[in-house]
Amino acid sequence: MTNMPISAELVAEHNAASRDALSDEYDSLGRKLGRRGIAIDAIKEKVKSFGVAVPSWGTGRGGTRFAKFPLAGEPTNIHEKLEDCAVIHQLGRSTPGVSPHFPWDCVDDYTALREEANAYGLVFDAVNSNTFQDQPGQAHTYATGSLSSTVEATRQQAIDHNVECIEIGKQIGSKALTVWVGDGTNFPGQQDLGRSFDRYLAAASQVYSALPGDWKMMLEHKMFEPAFYSSVISDWGSSLMAAQQLGDQCKCLVDLGHHAPNVNIEQIVARLHHAGKLGGFHFNDSKYGDDDLDSGSINPHQLFLVFNELIEAELSPGKGFDPSYMIDQSHNVTDPIESMLSSAETIAGCYARAAMVDRDALHAAQDGNDVMLAFRTLRTAYETDVTPILAMARDELGGAIDWLGVYRSSKYRDRKAQERKAVGLGAGIV
């Protein structure tokens, strides 16, 4: 931590004021967990080693198709976005990775960009390509598709862009490419559903062939929007078929908001893990559709159940278990730094609660068909207030016990509102 945006003295001062109360709560919880045979320090150590990446574009105010309401002081370039990511990681200590998006985050010198991130204690996570919007000067439009376009030159342009993202990723230390396409249709009959998928597969295999041997390519499915009748990679079935055809290094990425309402996402997690194709997650929450609300803000229980499957997968790796975790949500009405700190805490909390499920008791109840005992074994873990563990982990890692209090006291956003140029569309609509 050589270049931290928030005063270390301010963090220390706040932590000192709340440390006695935290210790009291942590010790009390430790005694409670001890009676359940759980060592609180072991859970705390798991939390300390848990990380979830933040998206560079998530540092800006998102928007909807109706409007975006910029925030004074929000970042307008990758350098300012990195500074905001540094604030999030400095205070929360669980978000060391930044997932960049191209061409939004293009610069002239990627070696310097990597060093800039490293100086904040950050590293670059998966690179994200963008073939869902046209860029100024672009030769071929993506209006009717990119990797699945009927136009060969358009497909080639989309392939070239993804390969360029891989090349950039190599320079900034990334090991994964995430591919999401908005390809699909808005009218029945607009395209042949089978041949669109064939064209996507042929083009995606060209991207796959440019993948370094130690990388993974993650396919992100999305049920609808911008295509409202059919999407080429609409669900985990299409994603799995594509990943299986493309090769071992190709995996499926589960974005929690990209499913039909009420879909059992935790079961999809279990199925993809079974197939050795669970590549990663985009965490967010949703009420009616893909509304990209803050992770766990609507349905924290579902998030817990997803982590319950992830812990099961971790214990039974089968064909391998190394998923990438990333927050991917749209902050339309909050300060994105506060939202991502809140979400990172919620996500780590669900991980901690899933980690304290009595697995032996759960498996025994499942095998014996003791329905209520199996349910209560999960519920006991879910109902545990793990916030003292999360706060203690932050304190021990040099973060803030009360991240919101420290952040507000720092007046960081007010200072940036003076220093940074006014925002137009800012970091991009997501």
Ligand SMILES: [Mn+2]
């Ligand atoms: Mn996503």
